[in-house]
Amino acid sequence: MSGDERWIHTPPRWSATFDPHTIAEIHRAAATGIYDIRGFGAKRKLPHFDDLLFLGASISRYPLEGYREKCVTEVMLGTRFAKKPIKLKIPITIAGMSFGSLSAQAKEALGRGASQAGTSTTTGDGGMTEEERRHSQLLVYQVLPSRYGMDPDQLRKADAIEIVVGQGAKPGGGGMLLGQKISKRVAKMRTLPQGIDQRSACRHPDWTGPDDLEIKINELREITDWEKPIYVKVGAARPYYDTALAVKSGADVVVLDGMQGGTAATQDVFIEHCGIPTLAAIRPAVQALQELDMHRKVQLIVSGGIRNGADVAKALALGADAVSIGTAALIALGDNHPRHEAEYRKLGTTAGAYDDWHEGRDPAGITTQNPKLTARLDPVAAGKRLANYLSVLTLECQTIARANGKSHVHNLEPEDLVALTVEAAAMAQVPLAGTTWIPGRGPQD
Amino acid sequence: MPQKKRSPKPASGGRNSVLDLAELSLRQINQLLHDTDAGDFLIKNPRGAHSLACGLNAPLTVTIGGHVGYYCAGMNKLATVTIDGNAGTGVAENMMSGRVHVKGDASQSAGATACGGLLIIDGNASARCGISLRGLDIVVKGSVGHMSAFMAQAGNLVVLGDAGDALGDSIYEADLFVRGTVKSLGADCVEKRMRDKHKAALAKLLKASGLAGEVDIGEFKRYGSARRLYNFHIDNLGSY
Numbered sequence: 001m002s003g004d005e006r007w008i009h010t011p012p013r014w015s016a017t018f019d020p021h022t023i024a025e026i027h028r029a030a031a032t033g034i035y036d037i038r039g040f041g042a043k044r045k046l047p048h049f050d051d052l053l054f055l056g057a058s059i060s061r062y063p064l065e066g067y068r069e070k071c072v073t074e075v076m077l078g079t080r081f082a083k084k085p086i087k088l089k090i091p092i093t094i095a096g097m098s099f100g101s102l103s104a105q106a107k108e109a110l111g112r113g114a115s116q117a118g119t120s121t122t123t124g125d126g127g128m129t130e131e132e133r134r135h136s137q138l139l140v141y142q143v144l145p146s147r148y149g150m151d152p153d154q155l156r157k158a159d160a161i162e163i164v165v166g167q168g169a170k171p172g173g174g175g176m177l178l179g180q181k182i183s184k185r186v187a188k189m190r191t192l193p194q195g196i197d198q199r200s201a202c203r204h205p206d207w208t209g210p211d212d213l214e215i216k217i218n219e220l221r222e223i224t225d226w227e228k229p230i231y232v233k234v235g236a237a238r239p240y241y242d243t244a245l246a247v248k249s250g251a252d253v254v255v256l257d258g259m260q261g262g263t264a265a266t267q268d269v270f271i272e273h274c275g276i277p278t279l280a281a282i283r284p285a286v287q288a289l290q291e292l293d294m295h296r297k298v299q300l301i302v303s304g305g306i307r308n309g310a311d312v313a314k315a316l317a318l319g320a321d322a323v324s325i326g327t328a329a330l331i332a333l334g335d336n337h338p339r340h341e342a343e344y345r346k347l348g349t350t351a352g353a354y355d356d357w358h359e360g361r362d363p364a365g366i367t368t369q370n371p372k373l374t375a376r377l378d379p380v381a382a383g384k385r386l387a388n389y390l391s392v393l394t395l396e397c398q399t400i401a402r403a404n405g406k407s408h409v410h411n412l413e414p415e416d417l418v419a420l421t422v423e424a425a426a427m428a429q430v431p432l433a434g435t436t437w438i439p440g441r442g443p444q445d
Numbered sequence: 446m447p448q449k450k451r452s453p454k455p456a457s458g459g460r461n462s463v464l465d466l467a468e469l470s471l472r473q474i475n476q477l478l479h480d481t482d483a484g485d486f487l488i489k490n491p492r493g494a495h496s497l498a499c500g501l502n503a504p505l506t507v508t509i510g511g512h513v514g515y516y517c518a519g520m521n522k523l524a525t526v527t528i529d530g531n532a533g534t535g536v537a538e539n540m541m542s543g544r545v546h547v548k549g550d551a552s553q554s555a556g557a558t559a560c561g562g563l564l565i566i567d568g569n570a571s572a573r574c575g576i577s578l579r580g581l582d583i584v585v586k587g588s589v590g591h592m593s594a595f596m597a598q599a600g601n602l603v604v605l606g607d608a609g610d611a612l613g614d615s616i617y618e619a620d621l622f623v624r625g626t627v628k629s630l631g632a633d634c635v636e637k638r639m640r641d642k643h644k645a646a647l648a649k650l651l652k653a654s655g656l657a658g659e660v661d662i663g664e665f666k667r668y669g670s671a672r673r674l675y676n677f678h679i680d681n682l683g684s685y
């Protein structure tokens with residue numbers, strides 16, 4: 001090579017607009033003519049809890065002694081109307097994930113782990129399995145638009161009821177479960193032919209709008225003799241209005257699922273482009289509760305991308321009563337573990353990036369109905385891993401709460417937080433670190 | 446909000462009782478019906494109340510003397526409920542078994558997602574009758590509105606009058622029998638051959654609804670799933 005030849009071309013440069021993923025997706029779309037369906041939540045970078053920091057104690061705020069001074073983590077849910085509110089030992093619940101999308105073993109493991117940790121787990125599309133009821137001390141029963149498997153006996157057996165209006169991964173979308181996962185048992189529970197690609201409705205069949213919802217909630221209360229807390233779950237779209245309307249409709253608990261929230265099977269374009277980030281959804285929801293004098297009276301559960309105790313503490317500090325986890329719980333059970341790397345490679349992916357939960361070929365035996373694969377998941381061991389993980393989340397959350405001088409995790413407050421970015425400061429309505437500036441607020445606010 | 450008072454026991458120990466919504470609250474009446482395992486009840490003055498006689502779980506006989514609001518006899522199991530009037534949205538929604546008889550007209554989503562038993566509507570039913578049906582049999586003596594039997598999975602819908610637009614859209618394995626005209630069929634819903642077993646099923650349903658010998662089975666057409674949308678196929682994109 002003569003001295004000047006290397007200057008003829010600059011080294012290869014990737015386009016920021018047409019990045020390698022975008023180009024690969026165009027090739028994929030051109031080859032197949034159909035959109036990409038996958039599991040997991042939004043994968044793009046979004047303003048999130050990592051963009052917030054706790055201040056900790058200082059001269060004007062004194063901390064609690066770690067391990068010795070009590071930091072309470074208990075949460076009561078359903079105190080507004082239910083005769084039998086439920087008491088969680090920790091402010092973390094397991095989100096609704098259907099039997100069908102998950103194996104029976106995985107559902108059992110979620111129940112076992114949650115029960116050991118003193119918290120609740122939740123059914124999902126397709127109804128309640130006997131295994132999950134038996135192994136879940138506190139089980140929340142979902143009433144979804146599809147009503148697959150909906151049964152009043154199961155409703156009466158549940159500890160709480162959750163009306164699902166939407167999910168963060170796909171606000172406005174219905175469920176889907178592809179034929180590979182419609183095993184005989186799943187088909188029977190859903191009254192569907194085996195092996196079909198099942199579409200679930202995105203709207204409830206017997207109510208539309210907040211006035212109807214109020215009547216629907218009342219019906220569920222009447223059927224269950226006003227015993228059970230009734231939650232309303234919404235995807236984070238218009239959290240201020242949705243929270244206010246859920247309260248007006250008579251909800252005991254509002255579950256707010258941000259766009260990072262996981263899903264078993266949804267179009268990639270839906271996951272990545274609909275809804276708002278969890279971080280942006282909490283303050284408007286809390287504001288609605290406060291304006292109605294319902295904060296802490298109607299409890300707020302936040303989900304969508306909760307991974308560690310700091311995320312839990314931040315969600316609580318912004319005003320949530322508890323959080324809910326889906327993806328992280330599956331990872332704790334063993335999803336995306338490097339021990340399955342050889343098999344992930346065969347599926348064209350790698351441990352940590354596996355998201356084809358809809359295909360039913362999960363080497364970890366979690367998002368599949370294939371008996372050979374499901375047999376790999378030991379519900380007792382997996383349940384223990386989940387309990388361990390929940391315990392870590394709780395300890396981490398308490399560590400932060402004590403450092404901020406709080407004897408109850410619910411005493412965490414926005415005043416304990418600052419933001420690292422202008423976006424996060426605006427969304428979470430806390431000051432940019434080192435300043436008193438909250439974007440969108442005047443000096444007198 | 447209804448009061449959470451304890452429900453009084455009916456005077457006659459659960460049999461042949463008259464329950465008056467002008468005197469008792471909805472909560473009291475529903476609680477009483479939930480706490481009783483047999484008996485005949487007449488509910489007076491329903492005045493369009495919502496969620497009346499919902500969640501019943503025993504072989505009771507309940508007659509409602511007037512019009513009811515939403516979700517009457519919702520999630521019914523085992524009980525026989527007769528509504529001597531019109532019914533609002535979602536009558537007998539998600540019913541599991543038993544029998545519900547509306548003597549007047551029914552509003553939207555009658556029998557939505559219901560799994561078993563028999564729902565008889567003497568008058569007309571509005572839109573989405575039998576939406577997401579999962580095994581209930583519905584006999585409508587009048588006509589049904591648009592989007593009836595949307596995504597119906599199992600069970601039968603019999604209509605003596607006409608059906609509105611998009612009948613049986615995205616239907617799975619339910620059978621639809623219509624005597625009159627069908628304004629339009631929904632995606633993947635087609636007319637199907639009326640075999641002997643279908644005629645027998647239809648005759649049984651008509652008999653159960655008190656119509657034996659009154660209507661000619663030969664006048665009905667059967668509709669069901671073409672099963673073209675059961676597995677996602679790119680060529681059917683326009684139908685999804």
Ligand SMILES: Cc1cc2nc3c(=O)[nH]c(=O)nc-3n(C[C@H](O)[C@H](O)[C@H](O)COP(=O)(O)O)c2cc1C
Nearest residue numbers: 095096097098124125261262264304305325326327
């Ligand atoms: C495998 C899987 C199945 C799910 N199934 C349901 C469901 O049946 N009903 C529902 O409301 N949400 C469902 N979700 C969403 C979760 O309830 C929850 O909103 C979400 O997982 C929370 O976000 P995270 O995954 O980031 O923790 C599912 C999520 C996953 C990962």
